[in-house]
Amino acid sequence: MAIVLDGMGSDTYPAPEVEAAVLAAEELGEEIILVGQQELLEPRLKAANPRGLPVRIVHAPDVLEMGDKAVESTRKKPNNSMAVGMELVRTGEAQAFVTAGSTGAAMFNAIKILRRMQGVLRPALVTPIPTRTGRCAFLDTGANADCRPEFFTEFGIMGSLYAKHVLQVENPRIGILSNGEEAGKGNQLVKEAYPLLANAGLNFVGNVEPKEVYNGHADVVVADGFTGNIFIKTSESVAKLITDVLREEISTSFARKLGYLLVKPAFRRLKKMMDPSEVGAALLVGINGYVFIGHGRSDARALVSALRLAQQATKANMLDALRAAIQSQLAAATPES
Template sequence: MKVAVDAMGGDSAPEVVIRGAVGYLKNNNDLSIVLVGKEKEIKKEFKKHKIDFPGNLEILNAHEKVLMRENFFSYWKKREKTSIKKALDLVKHKKAQAMISAGNTGAVMAIAKTVLGTLKRIERPALALMVPTLKGQSLLVDVGANVDSKPKNLVQFALMGKVFLESVIGIKNPRIALMSIGEEEAKGNELIKTTYNILKSMDINFVGNVEGRDVYIGVADLIVTDGFTGNVTLKVTEGVVDVMLSLLKREIMSSIVARLGFFLIKNSFKRIKKRMDYSEYGGALLLGVNGIVIIGHGGSSEKAIRSAIDLSKRFIKENVLDKISKEIERIHKQGRFKELSYG
């Protein structure tokens, strides 16, 4: 197995990416990694920090990198020379089985769709992210790939997420829910109501609608939504967590008694923080493209990079792309969903 890693992607690239990749290879000799990026910068980091160069690691030079907040028109002009494009080319030409980047999310999605294309019958890729819940974790799809979606897209998101959960996470017959403004079947806009009727008629474990407040409770293993709603949900959550941590820190520092109390329950807070830490989950999956693509958080740590690599390995081992294609084809052949009812 070989994984292409964008060495230039992320707020602390290339150092953190290099350390994450090298750290993973120290304990895993059944996989090799290609660091794609500015070769001189990468080698300089190895020398500067005295990092040993593993035998199952190689470097592929790329003259350009996409900045984290670079706009579409800017990176699109130079895309052919970027580390993102070079890494995706390796996947396209079967020289790597997966690609990982903690870089500009929009750039990775746009270039990946152009380079790899989509799986047969998949109209639009979706970003899928594992999120922590009171009962473990759930998969939220879509978290930002599509601002506008049709019922057909949401149905495909559900099927792709189902295959991932069954194959990689090991959840048999996962509970699938649709995000809406109420639990009742009649709640929601036309997109949600139409999608609800389609999912309800399918031979999947569809548990109905869930509201935004239910995402982190664990009422479903897979929550399906359009990319606009999913992304807003994610960003609101990040904001609330940041505010709560700031308020908590302020209260702890407000008195000696508060500090003493925190000291007594410090280990409990550490466990909670670990559960909420995105680095535990590696990154978001770009489901639906004809290749394995994992997009990490811009602030990814070494641990997050290692987690992303491990996730990609599990994805490869379970042959998830082929399983997704077969599931989509199976539903298509049933003939129950003509284009008009499919959206």
């Protein structure tokens, strides 16, 4: 197996990518292919990899910066690191692609190079989030800011399959993120999507509010990419606020430090559960290849987590299972566009 890591993706590239490639090559025992400007990556990799772990560089002269317009910049820079990396996946030289770059650029390149699965209208980003009962697959978390009601049916189907193969949930419960539990709640998009999901042959449990998401009332939650992205980022910000405040409060007195020692294991578990670096990246489902997209601020630890997730998904042969199930289920459940 070989996994491609976009060497020019994160906000502080290429330092986190080079460090992550070496760490992942050692931990996972797989070849890691760093794609990017060779003159920038080569000296850093030589210094970071004295033991000669299986990390190699594939040159990509063009760089897509985070502020670039996805479509326009990709067309102007055809030999960008995302395009070159995904081409390695398309030809079979690598089995998965990981980037901490622009979501829009990654989606555009993925659709252009790897293509959508037959029957899929819109690929979506699926992110596992922590709940009281385990994890929940949340999608879309940023690939489609504007959605039509029928997209929610696709999201429900793809999320259900993700929950089965990745989260190991036998009969996933599907919910729509809304501002109330009742069927009539939500904006016009949610109201129109509700009956489509209710009649899609899924284990549909209706609308779920944010508190119900975190209480584990659904195994899959669907939303448009704009709402989903804000939901995820808000959740991460609140989690960081809680851990920062706790750390500051504990440091203010000896008694609190002593008390912390007694509950340290619980705090450690809580921090691990709430830390987005533990997941590392979201999977872009609905395309013919494994593409994982992480935060621009990803550090080496987050990128190693993303590479680990890519390895797990590939070894589970999730793509073939998704393709077969999506084609059969979408044919029955999704109206023609």
